[in-house]
Amino acid sequence: MAIESLAALMDAGAREDLFEVIVRSDCVDRGVTREASIARMTALYDAIRRARSGYDPALRSRSGMVGGDGAKMRAHAQSGRTICGPYIGGVLAQALEMGESNACMKCIVAAPTAGSCGVLPAVLLPYQERENLPDAAMVRALYVAGAIGQVIAQKASIAGAAGGCQAESGTASAMGAAALCYLAGGSAQAVCHAAALALKSLLGLVCDPVAGLVEVPCVKRNAAGAMIAMSSADLALAGIRSAVPPDQVIDAMREVGDKMDVSLRETGMGGVAATPFGQRVAEQMMENA
Amino acid sequence: MNLFDILGPVMVGPSSSHTAGAVRIGRMAHRLLDEGTPVRADIVLSGSFAATGCGHGTDRALVAGLLGMQTDDERIKDSFAEAAACGMAYAFSRVNLAGEHPNTAKIDLVGASGRTLSMTASSLGGGRIAVVALNGLRVRFSGDLPTLIVQNRDLPGHVRDVSDVLARDGVNIATLHLYRDHPGGDAVMVIEIDKAISAQRLDTLRAIRGITAVTFVGAQEEE
């Protein structure tokens, strides 16, 4: 039984822990045992942790536009001069580091895509450390994040080429918000509303990678996606609900994506990609091809 | 999409379609050639693979896959040097393959024994791929399930022969597709099955008259 809507998830989650609902659905979906499913998700969490330790601030991406910012942010987070405080500073650093690792051909875990791979690690890894949570809890939260992504993929899209960056960064942020809300003890309803609040905050975001590369603006959007995941989780935990029902937010995201001009869907022809800076980088890449 | 299409693949960046998908395409060709690392690879990049492939490492990813690497192998970015070390010559060209998916590569391989393979495959997004042509015939399969590929002359009775052999091993067929160029000409049977098939059975299939090649590719190994 694949989970088809957030309404279905909220319904099932009112009676039973969300993780149980989702792991069962995965077993049916892929024809695997519960143990095999959990083992694979546990391996995935290990891969996320390995990806974190693979960060190298000295690396630069193929175009040279990306690299080293994660380390800058990490130093700043510990400087005592942050606006957001050291904890959020660390989250931002993690988001940038993972995005940079991806751009520099290090190993990462796409979640849901490679371009948006920094959001989930950025909200989950520091939270686990601060709250001293066991890995098993984090693995359960990954199921919740994954189910949110599945519903969005099914009802709309998770590809920038199809739905713009709202579909990638927006989905990553919604997944992160849901996972955090779940870990903090939020109800299934709160979890799904956290996801909807995040998605709504990034609604309309275009996909405009400079020279078509997953570098600019992608890396820094991971930081933004992580922030919105955290704020959305806290709103939902406070008892605040998305006025628009969560499934309708996803429908709206799809509609916005359908209306988005093709130049704003990963073609590298609109948005920041079309700026004089973006065009210059694109020309340089063509010359070096 | 299943849960692990959303979370994953574990991959070397930067792009699931242009890097991870490209590794899988190269690796699929490697496995279809079925005799280890090829000695020569001619690779045609089409569409967006040609336009932005260099910045995404698509070229290095394809070569890495041809060497047998998986999507999470950190040697992907050094695959050109690895290819030299393994004695695999390669050449790239950029041609627009009309009518194909935007992210498509055509790969022609020569193996150590002189065996050749021609494969065209597309990267569909999220690292998922589809083989769309094999040795000049249009086909379509993903390699997500264990897949048996039987090349034969288009003669009556081959489907029965092959399914008999599979039944003897208790192998259940999930899907079966036939492709041919013209009646009585070259044909390909693509059979997705639920579990692996023994090497011995593959040899039984190879011995059937009119069958020219049999290749088995196991399900995409996962992290």
Ligand code: SF4
């Ligand atoms: S701008 Fe496009 S390529 Fe970059 S992260 Fe967003 S959706 Fe992905």
